[in-house]
Amino acid sequence: MDKGPNYAKGRAVRQKLIGDRAVEQMAKTVYDDPMMEKFGDYATEAVFGMLWTRPGLDLKTRALICVVSDTATHAWPELKIHLRMARNMGWTEDELSEALLHMGGYVGLPSVREALLVAKELFREIREEA
Structure with a gap:
């Protein structure tokens, strides 16, 4: 598939959100075969x-929306990615954990517990990377 202008824009946004190190790691471990490479190219261009x-929301707000969506739908591997994005966009550990705790009244404590465990692991990894 030819990579158009939306691919280049998407690649730049993805790099900004996730960071060079995480993008390189995902290329080696997730998008390392033709099938997943196609998926990655599509996600880069379309998503x-x-x-x-799109105009209307900043990247910081969009990242938090993804954290909430992942928690509500039990998308734990995606949650880890989106929590990293949220941290890179300026959300603090305290703000993210509070957002997750707030969801307890709306999506249930089991989902929030699992999300907090994912966050705990990711926040530790980020601190170790620094």
């Missing part, structure tokens, strides 16, 4: 190049 670049 990051078209959706994340």
Whole structure:
């Protein structure tokens, strides 16, 4: 598939959100075969190049929306990625944990508990990377 202008925009947004190190790691471990490479190219163009670049919301707000969505739908691997994005966009550990705790009244404590465990692991990893 030819990579158009939305791919280039999406790649830049993805790099900004996730960071160079995480993008390189994902290329080696997730997008390391033709099937997943196609998926990654599509997500880069359609999601990051078209959706994340729409006007109306900043990247920080969009990242928090993804954290909430992942928690509500039990998308734990995606939650880890989106929590990293949220931290990179300026959300603090305290703010993110409070947002997750707030969800307890709306999506249930078991989901929030699992999300907090994912956050705990990711926040530790980020501190170790620094």
